[in-house]
Amino acid sequence: MSEHQGLRVFIIDDNEMTRGLLRVIIQSDKYDVVGDAGTAESAQLRLRSIRADIICLDVVMPDGDGLTLLNWIRGKQPKAAVLMVTASTDRTTVEQSLRNGAKGYIVKPFNPGTVIDTLDKIATQIKTQRAAARA
Incomplete structure (x- = not known):
């Protein structure tokens, strides 16, 4: 069983191919x-x-910008990274x-290993915060 199993990820990107690629890279036992x-x-x-633990967010979108959406997310889902x-x-x-x-920043085109490594670091932060909240 993976130490990060069960973390829920939501992807926001205007490029359908990028969303699909991120889904393939991220969806796993982790x-x-x-x-x-x-x-x-x-x-x-x-x-x-939908409650998400981690949200992957693009900056440039056809109907707004990611920085504005980041602020909205922080207000609606403050525990989401x-x-x-x-x-x-x-x-x-x-x-x-x-x-x-934002807990991290990855530039496209990205390496799949970089995506997973960055998510793993964020997941460790989430796990640490949850453990501290239970203590």
Whole structure:
């Protein structure tokens, strides 16, 4: 049994191929991909009824930006860890994402190993926080 088994991941990216690739990379004995969305609006609708432990979030979307959505997520699902997965390498965007609560930042195109390694680090943080909350 994996130490991170049962962590629920939700993917938000406007590119359907990227969502599919992330789903294939992430879905395993470690993580359960519980849904995805291609727009900020559909993400907000779906995340009203789906609880996620980790949310993979793109910065650039056709109907909004990921930084605004990140703030919305922090308000609606404050326990969810957000991993930014985006083509944006703008230093200001990276810094603002992390300052606004993102737990990590991966630049596309990404290496599958980097995605899993980053998720594993975030999962360890979640596990530590949950253990501390129970103590």
